[in-house]
Amino acid sequence: MSIIEIRKLTKKYKGSDEPAIDSISLDIEENEIFGLLGPNGAGKTTTISILCGLFRPDSGEVKIGGFDLHTDLEKILHIIGVVPQDIALYPTLTARENLTFFGNMYGLKGKELRDRIEENLVTFGLEKFGNKKISTYSGGMKRRVNLIAGLLHRPRILFLDEPTVGIDVQSRNVILCFLHELKRSGTTIIYTSHYMEEAENLCSRVAIMDRGHLIATGKPTELINSNPCFKNLETVFLQLTGKDLRDDV
Amino acid sequence: MMFKFFSAFRKEWLILVRDLAGLIVLFVMPMCMVVILAVVQEFGWKDVASDPKLPVLFVDLDQDSLAAKIERGLDASSFFQVVKTVDDKPVTAESARELVRKGKYQIAVIIPDGSTEKVQKKIEFMIIKMMSGLKMGSMNPFSDLQYNDSVQVQLYLDPAIKPSFKNSVLCSMREYTLKVESQMIFQTFNSQLGMMFPYYKPSNNVYTETVMFKESYPSGKTEEILPNTTQHNVPAWTIFAMFFIVIPLTSSIIREREEGSLIRLLTMPVSYMTVFMAKIGVYLVVCLIQFALMMLAGMLVMPLFDIPALEIGGKLFQLILMAVATSLAALGFGIVVGTIARTHQQAAAFGSVSVVILAAMGGLWVPTYLMPETMRVVATFSPMNWAQTGFYDIFLRGGLIVEILPEITKLLLFFLITVGIAAAYRKWKPPISA
Numbered sequence: 001m002s003i004i005e006i007r008k009l010t011k012k013y014k015g016s017d018e019p020a021i022d023s024i025s026l027d028i029e030e031n032e033i034f035g036l037l038g039p040n041g042a043g044k045t046t047t048i049s050i051l052c053g054l055f056r057p058d059s060g061e062v063k064i065g066g067f068d069l070h071t072d073l074e075k076i077l078h079i080i081g082v083v084p085q086d087i088a089l090y091p092t093l094t095a096r097e098n099l100t101f102f103g104n105m106y107g108l109k110g111k112e113l114r115d116r117i118e119e120n121l122v123t124f125g126l127e128k129f130g131n132k133k134i135s136t137y138s139g140g141m142k143r144r145v146n147l148i149a150g151l152l153h154r155p156r157i158l159f160l161d162e163p164t165v166g167i168d169v170q171s172r173n174v175i176l177c178f179l180h181e182l183k184r185s186g187t188t189i190i191y192t193s194h195y196m197e198e199a200e201n202l203c204s205r206v207a208i209m210d211r212g213h214l215i216a217t218g219k220p221t222e223l224i225n226s227n228p229c230f231k232n233l234e235t236v237f238l239q240l241t242g243k244d245l246r247d248d249v
Numbered sequence: 250m251m252f253k254f255f256s257a258f259r260k261e262w263l264i265l266v267r268d269l270a271g272l273i274v275l276f277v278m279p280m281c282m283v284v285i286l287a288v289v290q291e292f293g294w295k296d297v298a299s300d301p302k303l304p305v306l307f308v309d310l311d312q313d314s315l316a317a318k319i320e321r322g323l324d325a326s327s328f329f330q331v332v333k334t335v336d337d338k339p340v341t342a343e344s345a346r347e348l349v350r351k352g353k354y355q356i357a358v359i360i361p362d363g364s365t366e367k368v369q370k371k372i373e374f375m376i377i378k379m380m381s382g383l384k385m386g387s388m389n390p391f392s393d394l395q396y397n398d399s400v401q402v403q404l405y406l407d408p409a410i411k412p413s414f415k416n417s418v419l420c421s422m423r424e425y426t427l428k429v430e431s432q433m434i435f436q437t438f439n440s441q442l443g444m445m446f447p448y449y450k451p452s453n454n455v456y457t458e459t460v461m462f463k464e465s466y467p468s469g470k471t472e473e474i475l476p477n478t479t480q481h482n483v484p485a486w487t488i489f490a491m492f493f494i495v496i497p498l499t500s501s502i503i504r505e506r507e508e509g510s511l512i513r514l515l516t517m518p519v520s521y522m523t524v525f526m527a528k529i530g531v532y533l534v535v536c537l538i539q540f541a542l543m544m545l546a547g548m549l550v551m552p553l554f555d556i557p558a559l560e561i562g563g564k565l566f567q568l569i570l571m572a573v574a575t576s577l578a579a580l581g582f583g584i585v586v587g588t589i590a591r592t593h594q595q596a597a598a599f600g601s602v603s604v605v606i607l608a609a610m611g612g613l614w615v616p617t618y619l620m621p622e623t624m625r626v627v628a629t630f631s632p633m634n635w636a637q638t639g640f641y642d643i644f645l646r647g648g649l650i651v652e653i654l655p656e657i658t659k660l661l662l663f664f665l666i667t668v669g670i671a672a673a674y675r676k677w678k679p680p681i682s683a
Contacts, residue, residue, distance in 0.1 A: 052516040055679045074518060082516040086509030090260065092267040097260070104256035105517045105524075133267075149513065159516075 002063075003157060003188050004028040004051065009060035011046055020046040022212040023060070028205075033179065033189040035203035035220075037196070037233075039241050042209040044192045045085075048159050051190070052082050065156055078106075081155030085162045087142045088149070091135035095126060095145045098134060099152060106153035113152070120148040124174060140171025147175060151182075158182065160191045164198065176202060196234035200224075206233070210241045253519050257527030264501070265531060275497060275535055276542055279490035280550075283543045286489075287482035288554050302330040303414055306345040306357035306405075309333070313365030315400075315429050319358075322425035328417055342403070349405040356410060356418055359403040367400045369433060376437045380445065402426075479559045483547035484640035485613045488633050490543060491536055491575055492604045495583035498532050499596035502587030506680045515680075522672075529580050536576030537569075544568075564643045567653055571643060574660035575636040581667030582607075582632070588671040607631050635659045 006026040012019040021043040028034045036044045050057050051064065053073045062069035064076045089098045096117060103113040121127040124144040134142060147163055160179075164172045179189060179202060193199050199206055200220045208216040208223075216223060216236070224230045230239065266272065305323060309316040324331045333340055335348060345357035402422065406415060442449045505511045514524055547559030561568060583600070590596035608614060610624070611631030620628060628634045639656035642648040 049679075054512065054515055077516065077518040080516070082513060084509045084512050086512075088509035088513040090264055090510060091508070092264050093260065097263060101256055101260040102513070102517070104253060105514065105519045107253075107518065109252065 001030050002027040003030040003065055004190070005061075005063040006047075006051075007061040009047070009050065009057050009062060011050060011055075011057045019058075019212050021050075021057075021209075024209075024212075024214050026207060026214060026217065028188065028190060030188055031183065031186050032204040033183050033191060033202055035199040035206035036190060036192045036209065037194075037199055037206055037237060038192075038209035041211070042241075043212040044209055045161065046212075047209070048161060048190065048192065052080060052159055053077060078153075079156040081150035081153065081158045083147050083150035083158065083160045083163055085165065087134075087146050089134045089142065089145055092133055094131050094133055095121065095137075095148075096130045098145065099149060102149045103152045108153060116152050116154075117148075120151060123178065124148060138168070138171075140167040143167045143171055144175065147178075155187065157188045157190065160189060162193055163191070164193070164195065172198075196232065196237055200233040208237060208240055215240050250520075250523060254523050254527050254530075257524045258530050261501075261528050261531040262534075265535070271497060275494075276539060279487075279493065279539050280542050280546045282490050283483060283486040284546050284550050284554070286486045287479065287547070287551065288556065290482050290486075291478050291554075291556055303328060303356070303417075304332045304354060305329045305418060306335075306340050306348060306354050307331045307333050308340050308342050308345050308357065308359040310342065310362040311360040311364040312362075315365040315368055315426070316360035318429045319360060319422060319425045322428070323358075323421060326421060329421070346405050349407050352407055352409065355407040355414060357405040358418070358422065359405070361401060361403065364400045364402070367398055368430060369437075371398065372430065372433045372437050376434070376441050380441050479547055479551050479557045480644045481641075483543065483551070483559050484644055485637055487540060487543040487547075488575060488636045488640065489604070489608045489613050491539060491636075492579045492582065492607065492633060493601070494532055494536050494539070494576070494579050495586055495600040495604055496597060497535075498528075498580060498583035499587035499590060499600050500593060501528065501532075502584070503590065503593055503596055511680050525584075529577075529584070532580050532583070533573070533576050536579060537572055540572040540576070560644075562644075564648050567643045567648050567650055568640075570650070570657055571636065571639045571653055574639070574657040574664075575632075577664040578632040578636065578660040578667075581664035584671045585667045585674075588674055607633050610634070611637060613637060632660055632663045635663075 004027070006024055009021055009024045010019055011021050024043075024047065036047065038044050049055060051062060051069070053069065053076060056070070065079045067075045067079075069076060090101075093101070099117045099120070100113065103109070103117065108116065117130075118127065121130050124147070126141060126144060126148075129137070129141065134145065137145070143163065147160075150158060150160075163179075164175055167175075176198065179191075183189060183204075191199070191203065203220060205217065205219050206223070207214055218226075220233050223236045224232060226236075227239070230236045265275075307320055307323065309320060320331055323329045332354070335344070338344070340348070340357075342359045345354075345359060348354045349357045404418070505514075515521060544559060544561070548561070549558070552558045582603075586596055586600050586603070590599060608631075610627055611617075611633035612620070612628050613633055617625050617628045617634070635656045639648075639653045639660075642653050642656070646652070
């Protein structure tokens with residue numbers, strides 16, 4: 001059953017010649033880890049931003065969890081969690097203070113919220129540092145708190161925008177293991193990354209985007225096996241999107 | 250809804266109080282600014298208010314009644330201090346000229362030798378000429394005679410002298426000279442009449458001033474609040490300092506956007522207006538604390554600099570209303586700048602310069618009545634001008650609520666319009682990049 005249905009989604013930014021995404025249609029099934037892959041400027045962030053309600057598409061239809069994006073955004077915001085690529089935390093607040101604030105914004109409070117914060121801090125090995133300011137954290141620790149902030153309300157769908165970029169191996173391992181656990185508990189994860197090996201291991205299905213178009217969709221193994229020349233997801237990716245540099249300004 | 254508001258308020262407050270250096274800047278710097286600017290401006294205000302005691306070099310080459318009376322008149326006025334010796338040496342015409350040329354003094358008055366005698370002779374000539382008409386009728390041989398020897402009082406002026414100073418000195422000199430001349434005319438007229446009519450008995454002290462001036466304030470509040478320099482300066486510089494809230498507020502808005510927290514908040518089931526109002530709430534509290542501290546500085550610190558203390562005069566409620574309205578106008582301005590500016594540098598540069606422009610435009614530096622006509626019209630568009638008018642209504646004119654209501658309304662409308670512009674801009678241009 002599709003938890004996200006995207007039909008002919010198009011978005012063109014003001015002043016831009018080409019649409020950022022051009023008539024994309026996609027179904028994401030419940031309880032899968034779906035990888036949205038593509039070079040810089042492919043349209044991944046635009047797609048996720050629209051799905052999160054950050055702005056409206058020019059045309060197309062989106063249903064998330066059965067709710068229409070145009071008419072039921074408020075309901076959608078209750079069932080999704082977003083982990084931005086940036087460390088979207090307040091550096092001068094402690095991890096607990098940050099998580100309390102974001103939990104409150106999801107409507108959580110009191111003991112329930114405190115318990116969830118403690119539970120997540122323990123899961124991510126941060127319970128001893130909960131009262132330290134975020135500004136004192138390492139990159140990996142910040143990433144973990146960044147992830148927890150999007151999970152506190154136990155969303156049905158979690159959007160992760162490059163959650164493991166620029167962090168140490170141990171932190172990456174903790175995050176990836178947790179994402180597997182999360183999938184097992186029934187959460188649907190939509191994930192973007194430039195790490196093809198990570199996507200290959202983590203995702204049940206991937207979509208490769210380029211220049212606003214969806215150019216391939218399927219299970220990583222299916223895509224790799226579609227051509228004997230493909231050794232892994234990275235070779236698939238490079239074959240489909242080319243080896244030219246994609247500097248995005 | 251309220252629970253989310255208070256949570257956002259707490260978050261914003263914690264961020265603020267954790268930044269110790271920022272707090273010092275927020276609370277101590279405006280106080281310093283108000284005190285320093287008010288002290289510096291004190292002298293400027295005294296030009297038109299009271300007791301400036303402008304030093305005037307005075308060289309008396311006349312050594313007679315005209316110079317003596319001008320000197321007494323200048324010295325007795327509360328505006329001038331007659332200086333006749335510098336470095337224990339008597340001031341001469343030459344040294345006075347040199348002292349003014351070097352800018353050590355702004356004005357010097359030299360009464361030439363024989364001035365009294367010349368004035369006396371000219372008056373006698375005029376009286377005799379006038380009286381001769383009584384004796385000789387149409388055959389008067391004096392009728393066409395002229396007496397051209399007049400007294401030339403030399404004034405040396407520093408080019409940097411304020412026109413108000415120069416005019417004050419000239420007006421005072423003319424006033425004292427005319428008084429002396431009038432007295433001489435009466436005395437000479439008396440003596441001439443005595444000579445013409447042996448039975449005429451001259452009366453003493455015939456000359457008295459006939460036109461007097463009575464000062465009063467239509468507000469009728471002088472018994473409560475004396476309009477002194479502090480009452481003018483503290484509100485003006487307080488408004489100026491309050492508008493500098495634009496800098497930390499824009500910084501907070503841009504930081505939230507740059508760090509990505511804004512995007513996270515926009516994907517949460519909370520109205521961004523709730524979070525934003527919490528931010529405004531915290532900065533409103535900051536503004537009100539700043540205001541209270543600056544008022545306290547006016548009341549307690551000013552007297553330490555020998556400046557009259559600020560008198561609130563039981564208008565606390567009106568003051569709070571005006572402070573809230575002014576703060577909201579300042580916050581509204583900060584919100585627009587913070588929303589539209591792309592970087593901290595843009596916001597800081599534009600924010601600070603625009604506050605200075607609004608202050609100058611609004612009459613905080615130069616009273617609007619001294620501005621050209623066009624600028625006086627422009628001043629009425631500055632929120633700082635509205636705030637200043639409101640505070641002056643309270644501090645100087647009695648300030649009933651109904652009297653400050655127009656200013657409060659304008660400031661609140663300004664807040665609503667600026668917030669509306671920021672919201673429209675945010676809707677038109679979401680804070681995300683592809």
